[in-house]
Amino acid sequence: MSGRHIYTDMKRREFLKRLFAFTALPAIVSMPSACNDRGSNNKHIKGGIAGANHKTGHLLRNTQHLPAPSETKDVNILIIGGGISGLSARRWLGMHGVDDVLMIEMDSKTGGNSVYGENSITAYPWAAHYLPVPDVQNKELIEFLQSCGVITGYSNGLPVYNDYHLCHDPEERLLIKGYWQEGLVPNFGVPDTEKAQIADFFRHVEEMKLAKGKDNKYAFAIPVDASSADETYRKLDAITFETYLHQQGYNALHLLWYLEYCCKDDYGANLRQTSAWAGLHYFAARKGTAANATGADVLTWPEGNGFLMKALRGNDVGNIITNTLAYKVSIEDNNRIAVYCYDAEKKQSTVVRAQKVIMCTPQYINKHLLQVDNAERDGIYDIASYAPWVVANVTVQHIPEGKGAVLSWDNVVYGRESVGYVRANHQLLKASAQQVITYYLPVVDTNTTAARSKVHNKDYEYWKQYIMGDLEYAHPGITAYVSNIDICVWGHGMIMPSPGYIWSDERRVAQQPIDDKIYFAHTDLSGISIFEEGFYQGIRSAQQIINSL
Amino acid sequence: MDKPGVAEKILQQRQRILLFSVFVIATCGLIYELIAGTLASYLLGDSVTQFSTIIGTYLFSMGIGSWLSKYVDDNLLKWFIRIEILVGIVGGCSSPLLFLLFEHIASFRLVLYALVSITGILVGLEIPILMRILKKSVSFKDLVSQVFTFDYIGALLASIIFPLLLVPYFGLMRTSLFFGILNIGVAAFLLYQFQETVRYRKLYISIIMGSIVVLLVGFVYAERIMSYTETLAFQDNVIYSKSTPYQRIVLTKNRRELKLFLNGNLQFSSADEYRYHEALVHPGLQALPHAKSVLILGGGDGLAAREVLKYSNIERITLVDLDPAMTSIFKKNEMLLALNKRSLLSPKVTIINSDAFNWVRANKQLYDFVIIDFPDPSNYSIGKLYSTRFYEELHHLLTDDAIVAIQSTSPLIAKKSYWCINHTLAATGFITLPYHVYVPSFGEWGYVMGMKKYNWKHTDNLPSGLRFVNVTSMKNMFLFPPDMDEVQTDVNRLNNQVLVNYFEDEWAPYIH
Numbered sequence A: 001m002s003g004r005h006i007y008t009d010m011k012r013r014e015f016l017k018r019l020f021a022f023t024a025l026p027a028i029v030s031m032p033s034a035c036n037d038r039g040s041n042n043k044h045i046k047g048g049i050a051g052a053n054h055k056t057g058h059l060l061r062n063t064q065h066l067p068a069p070s071e072t073k074d075v076n077i078l079i080i081g082g083g084i085s086g087l088s089a090r091r092w093l094g095m096h097g098v099d100d101v102l103m104i105e106m107d108s109k110t111g112g113n114s115v116y117g118e119n120s121i122t123a124y125p126w127a128a129h130y131l132p133v134p135d136v137q138n139k140e141l142i143e144f145l146q147s148c149g150v151i152t153g154y155s156n157g158l159p160v161y162n163d164y165h166l167c168h169d170p171e172e173r174l175l176i177k178g179y180w181q182e183g184l185v186p187n188f189g190v191p192d193t194e195k196a197q198i199a200d201f202f203r204h205v206e207e208m209k210l211a212k213g214k215d216n217k218y219a220f221a222i223p224v225d226a227s228s229a230d231e232t233y234r235k236l237d238a239i240t241f242e243t244y245l246h247q248q249g250y251n252a253l254h255l256l257w258y259l260e261y262c263c264k265d266d267y268g269a270n271l272r273q274t275s276a277w278a279g280l281h282y283f284a285a286r287k288g289t290a291a292n293a294t295g296a297d298v299l300t301w302p303e304g305n306g307f308l309m310k311a312l313r314g315n316d317v318g319n320i321i322t323n324t325l326a327y328k329v330s331i332e333d334n335n336r337i338a339v340y341c342y343d344a345e346k347k348q349s350t351v352v353r354a355q356k357v358i359m360c361t362p363q364y365i366n367k368h369l370l371q372v373d374n375a376e377r378d379g380i381y382d383i384a385s386y387a388p389w390v391v392a393n394v395t396v397q398h399i400p401e402g403k404g405a406v407l408s409w410d411n412v413v414y415g416r417e418s419v420g421y422v423r424a425n426h427q428l429l430k431a432s433a434q435q436v437i438t439y440y441l442p443v444v445d446t447n448t449t450a451a452r453s454k455v456h457n458k459d460y461e462y463w464k465q466y467i468m469g470d471l472e473y474a475h476p477g478i479t480a481y482v483s484n485i486d487i488c489v490w491g492h493g494m495i496m497p498s499p500g501y502i503w504s505d506e507r508r509v510a511q512q513p514i515d516d517k518i519y520f521a522h523t524d525l526s527g528i529s530i531f532e533e534g535f536y537q538g539i540r541s542a543q544q545i546i547n548s549l
Numbered sequence B: 001m002d003k004p005g006v007a008e009k010i011l012q013q014r015q016r017i018l019l020f021s022v023f024v025i026a027t028c029g030l031i032y033e034l035i036a037g038t039l040a041s042y043l044l045g046d047s048v049t050q051f052s053t054i055i056g057t058y059l060f061s062m063g064i065g066s067w068l069s070k071y072v073d074d075n076l077l078k079w080f081i082r083i084e085i086l087v088g089i090v091g092g093c094s095s096p097l098l099f100l101l102f103e104h105i106a107s108f109r110l111v112l113y114a115l116v117s118i119t120g121i122l123v124g125l126e127i128p129i130l131m132r133i134l135k136k137s138v139s140f141k142d143l144v145s146q147v148f149t150f151d152y153i154g155a156l157l158a159s160i161i162f163p164l165l166l167v168p169y170f171g172l173m174r175t176s177l178f179f180g181i182l183n184i185g186v187a188a189f190l191l192y193q194f195q196e197t198v199r200y201r202k203l204y205i206s207i208i209m210g211s212i213v214v215l216l217v218g219f220v221y222a223e224r225i226m227s228y229t230e231t232l233a234f235q236d237n238v239i240y241s242k243s244t245p246y247q248r249i250v251l252t253k254n255r256r257e258l259k260l261f262l263n264g265n266l267q268f269s270s271a272d273e274y275r276y277h278e279a280l281v282h283p284g285l286q287a288l289p290h291a292k293s294v295l296i297l298g299g300g301d302g303l304a305a306r307e308v309l310k311y312s313n314i315e316r317i318t319l320v321d322l323d324p325a326m327t328s329i330f331k332k333n334e335m336l337l338a339l340n341k342r343s344l345l346s347p348k349v350t351i352i353n354s355d356a357f358n359w360v361r362a363n364k365q366l367y368d369f370v371i372i373d374f375p376d377p378s379n380y381s382i383g384k385l386y387s388t389r390f391y392e393e394l395h396h397l398l399t400d401d402a403i404v405a406i407q408s409t410s411p412l413i414a415k416k417s418y419w420c421i422n423h424t425l426a427a428t429g430f431i432t433l434p435y436h437v438y439v440p441s442f443g444e445w446g447y448v449m450g451m452k453k454y455n456w457k458h459t460d461n462l463p464s465g466l467r468f469v470n471v472t473s474m475k476n477m478f479l480f481p482p483d484m485d486e487v488q489t490d491v492n493r494l495n496n497q498v499l500v501n502y503f504e505d506e507w508a509p510y511i512h
C-alpha cells in the first residue's frame, strides 16, 4: 500500500512487525471455529438450487402423461427454444421482414445457457459469461455488436470496443504454489524447461492461427463451418488432444494442466475427451483485432452473455411464449408442421400448426421431439455427448486474500476440479466490499452418463459443502463471510467436441432441414458451444428459410 | 518496646491496608486526571489551555468532593467502598466513552468536562472519608503525615508510569480501564478484609463483579474500539479512527499538526494543507471570474470547498464523496470545523455520498469548475477514477469554458504516474496544463488542469488572505525542472490500468 507521503509514518513499521506476533495472538485465539473444521460450519449460508428448467425438460421422457391438446394455433414460423441460437434466428427473420413468427421457450425466461440472475449487489450469469474480441471477418457478429453499443465506432479501420464492456484490469490470476500469479498460464515456480515448452506451444498455436488449407480457408475458424476442408487439419479431429500433444512431444506438467484447464473451461471436457482439432481450435480460431484491444481480450458484463442475449432478443417480446415446452414435432397431412406444446403454468397443451419450424433445441431433446420418418437422420443423435456443469453464485462480504495478485475478474486455482470463479460485479465500477462470485465446476467423467446422474442425484447441501471446501482451499476463512450460495445444475451443460464429432457425417446431416419445413439451429450442431456459434446457427437457419420463401 | 496485643495487631493491619488503599487511589486519581488532560489536548488541540483547564476543573471538583464529605456521616467504610466502585466505573470508562462520543456529538467539550467533574468530586471524597476512618486508630499528626505521604508517592508513581509505560504500551483506553479495575479492586479488597462489611457483602460483591466484567470486556475489546496496533503505526497520537465499508479513517494529532490518513495514506497535515488546497483550487478558479457552479469529487474533508467559498461569484458547490463517515465527521467535529471553516455547513454546498464514477455517469447538470481530489491511484478501484473512460464521462458535465483540476500524485517521486495522468486526460480530448507545488508533508506535488478549449489565463482575481498562492508563486508552478520533466507513458484505460502499475513501481522504494 502506498500513497501520498508514505515516507514519514512508516518508520515504525519494523517495530510494528515485531509487535504483531504478540497482538495477533488474541485475534487468532478468538477466530471463529469455522476455520478449524473447514466447511462444515456453514449453516449460516442460505440459498438453494435455482431453475426448474431440467424438471420441465424431464417431462419429455413420459409425454403420455401430458394432457391432450385443448387448443390449436396457426403461425407462419415457429421457433422452438429461446437460447442464443433461437433468438438469433428470430432476430434475423425480423430483420428480413418475415412476419408471423412465434417463439416458445420451456423456461420462465429466455436465454438458455445465457440466462442470468440478479440480487441487490449485481446481476450475475448462470452459465455463459464472456465473448472474446471477435475477428473482424465475422461481419454479421461485428454488425450486431455495433447495433448494441458494444462497438462504439472505428479507428484506423478497426472496431473500437466500449470501455465498459471490455474486461477491466485486473483480468486473470492463478493460485499456484500458495501464490496468486497474474495471468492463467502457469509461471510462478515453474521450472525453466517447462516454461520453454509452454512458450513453444504458444508459438505453435500462433502458426496455427495463420494456417490455411488448400481451399485457402483458415484451418481453424469461427464459425467452425467456415474452417478449411483440408484433410491435413481435419484429420486432427479423429485423434484426442492428449494423443496429439504426446505426438508433438509436449509433456511438461504445467503445460498439460493449463491445456486441460482450457478444455474444461470451454468444453467441459478433459484432454482425452477433446479432439485435437477442437483443442487447437480453442487457441487458433481466436483471430480478434480491435483498435483498443487484442484478440486475447474479452468482453464481459455483470449478467454475462445475458447482456448479448437481451440485445438479440430486443424489447419487443410479444411473440415469445415462455414456460412452454414443445413435446412432439410431426408433419401433418396438409404438409404443415404440428408442434405439441405444454404450458407448464396453466398445465394444458396446445397444438401449434406452422408452415415452418426452426428447432433451436439441443440434439438430446430433438431425439425425443421429432416424430418424422427420415432414414438419413437415423442414429445421428448417438454420437453427441454432453458435459454436465454445476454453477454457483456466491455472495460474500469479504474475501480473505493470500499473497500475490489482487482479486481479478477470473480467478483460477491450479490443480483443482473446478475452473475457478469469476467476479460478477467486476464491470460495475462501484466500490463495494461485497462481491458476487460465479463459480464453475465442470463435472468431468469419462462416463458422461454417470457424471450426469451424479450431478442430478446430489442435493443442495452436498454442493454447498463441496463448493465451500473448494473456496476455503483458495481463501482460508472465507466461509464465515459467505452469506448466500445459489446453485444451478446443468445436466446437459454443453456438447463436447469429442474425437470425430465435429467433422462427422452425423453433424452435417443434423444441420440439414427436413422437407424445407423443419430447420435446425443450435450450438450442438457446431460441436463447440460458444456464443458465436449459436449466433451463427440462428442466422444460418433463418437465412435458409428466407431463401426458401 | 512493648509487644503489641492481638487487638492492636488487627488495628495495625487495618491501618496498613487502608494506607495501601490511599496509595492505590492516589495513583488512580492522578491517572484519570492525566488521561482527561491528554485526551482533551489530543482531541481538541491546544494542549496548554486544555491541560490547565482540565487540571483546574479536576482540582476544583476534588474540592467540591472534600466539602461534600462532611455530609457523609454513618458507616464510613460502606461509603468508602461505594465511592471506590463509582470512581472505578466512571474513571475507568471515561476514556473509551470520550473516544466513542468524539465523532458523534457536537458538544464534546461539555461531556468531557462533565466527566472530569464527576471523577474529581468522587476522588475528592475519598481521602477525607479515609482519614475519618483512620482517625479512630491513629493520632492526628501521624494520620496527616502518613496519608499525605502515600498520596504523594502514588501521584509520583502515576506521573512517571503514565508517559513512559502506560500511553506507549497500553494506550489511553486500556490505561483508563485498567485503573478503573484497580479502583474497584480496592473496594473488593476492603470488603474482603473487613469483617463489619459482612451484612452488605453479597450485594456489593455482585455489583463489583458486574462492573469488573464490563471493564474487562472493554479492556479486551479496546482493540476494536480503536486498534491498538494502529496507535503504534502512527508517529502521533491517534485521536480518531474508524473502519467504514470503504476505508479506514484515522486522525492523528501532535502539538503542531493534525493529520488525516485514509487506509494509512496521509491525506493532509493541518500544518501545510493550505499549500496543497490553495494550489488545487486557485490556479483554476481565478481564471474563471464568471464561474457559478463547482463540482468537487472526493474532498470530503471540506478543505477544497473552503477555498472555493472564498470566491463570491460561486453560487453552488456539489461535493461527491463516497464515504458518509468522512463528510459527517468534517461537519460535526469542532477541531475539523475550525480547519475547514465550516465549509460543509455552508448553504451553498450540497453533499452527495455516492460512488463518483457512477454518479458522474448518471448526472445531468453542468459545472464551470471541477475539482478532482481522489486518493492516489494505489489500487484498481481508485485507478479506474483516473481512466480515459472516467475523463470521457466528465465531458458531459462541463460547460464550454469549464476547467478541471486534478490532484495527480508526485511528479518527482512518481514521474511516470504523474505524466500518465496528464496523457490520459489529453487522450480524451482535454487540453492539459500540468503544474506542481511543494507541500512539506508530501514533497513535490503535482496537479493537472484540463479544459475543452484553452481559456486559462493569469489574472489577479485571487481572493485576499491566501497564504501561498499569489501571482508570482502561481507563475512558478508551471515550470518543470529536468528531474520532473515529461516522460513518455501509456494511457490509463479500464482494461489496462497501467497507472496502478506505474504507481506501485514508483512508490515501492518509499514504503519500506
Ligand SMILES: Cc1cc2nc3c(=O)[nH]c(=O)nc-3n(C[C@H](O)[C@H](O)[C@H](O)COP(=O)(O)OP(=O)(O)OC[C@H]3O[C@@H](n4cnc5c(N)ncnc54)[C@H](O)[C@@H]3O)c2cc1C
Binding pocket: A053, A057, A080, A081, A082, A083, A084, A085, A086, A104, A105, A106, A107, A110, A111, A112, A113, A114, A126, A127, A128, A129, A130, A131, A305, A324, A325, A326, A327, A360, A361, A362, A365, A369, A389, A391, A440, A490, A493, A494, A521, A522, A523, A524, A529, A530, A531, A532, A534
Ligand atoms: C456452464 C456453462 C458456461 C458457458 N460459458 C460460456 C461462455 O462464457 N461464453 C460462451 O460464448 N459460451 C458459453 N457457454 C456456452 C453456451 O452454451 C452458448 O454460449 C449458448 O448460450 C448456447 O445457446 P444455444 O441457443 O445454442 O443453446 P441453449 O442455450 O441450450 O438453448 C436452448 C433453448 O431451448 C430451450 N428448450 C430446450 N428444449 C425445449 C423444448 N422442448 N421446448 C421449448 N424449449 C426448449 C432451452 O430452455 C433453451 O433456452 C457456456 C455453457 C455452459 C453450460
